[in-house]
Amino acid sequence: MGEVPRAATVANTSEFDSFVAARGPSLLRTAFLLTGDRQRAEDLVQTALGKTWPRWDSVAAGPREAYVRKVMLTTYIAWWRRRWNGEYPTAALPEQPTTDRDLDQRRDLLTALAALPKGQRAVVVLRYFEDLTEAQTAELLGCTVGTVKSQAARALATLRQCPALAVTEGELR
Numbered sequence: 193m194g195e196v197p198r199a200a201t202v203a204n205t206s207e208f209d210s211f212v213a214a215r216g217p218s219l220l221r222t223a224f225l226l227t228g229d230r231q232r233a234e235d236l237v238q239t240a241l242g243k244t245w246p247r248w249d250s251v252a253a254g255p256r257e258a259y260v261r262k263v264m265l266t267t268y269i270a271w272w273r274r275r276w277n278g279e280y281p282t283a284a285l286p287e288q289p290t291t292d293r294d295l296d297q298r299r300d301l302l303t304a305l306a307a308l309p310k311g312q313r314a315v316v317v318l319r320y321f322e323d324l325t326e327a328q329t330a331e332l333l334g335c336t337v338g339t340v341k342s343q344a345a346r347a348l349a350t351l352r353q354c355p356a357l358a359v360t361e362g363e364l365r
Contacts, residue, residue: 208248212241215257222261226268237269242262300356307354312347315340 216237240263244251251259273285305313310334315341319340330340338347351357 204248208245211256215260218257219260219264223264223268226265236268239267241268249304285319304357306352308347308350312343312350315343316347316351319344 219237220233223236224230227233227236240260243263244260247259248256272352279301305316308316314333315329318324318332326337326340326344330337333340335352
């Protein structure tokens with residue numbers, strides 16, 4: 193096992209502070225170019241500096257900026273690989289239901305889905321709402337393609353029998 197890094201000494205706190213004051217704007221600019229978002233860039237720089245602080249004494253004075261940039265890049269790659277899908281501000285709101293009928297249909301669908309067993313519900317959501325293939329769904333759920341097919345068939349049969357989802361002649365568009 194490797195040696196546990198010790199925290200930077202109090203004497204080097206001023207060195208670290210001076211580094212952040214001098215190179216912070218440059219690091220932030222690089223982070224912004226990576227993320228494309230000011231707040232995420234600030235988070236990225238803060239995270240990289242937080243990871244660097246415990247090892248500050250062990251990084252030679254010359255390559256400290258390169259070290260911080262490397263930490264920043266590997267952190268960004270880790271975030272990207274996680275495919276973070278957080279909220280982003282937008283000027284245009286997504287389309288909203290316009291009628292009580294739309295709201296009733298959404299409620300009925302959610303009620304019908306909630307009545308399905310968890311495995312069947314997961315298959316329906318992944319296959320028909322997320323538009324994944326049977327193979328992709330099987331991989332995500334850790335089961336075989338045959339299981340996905342049978343679960344989907346059972347779920348659709350159950351949903352077809354659900355009275356809340358029954359469509360009458362007058363409701364067809």
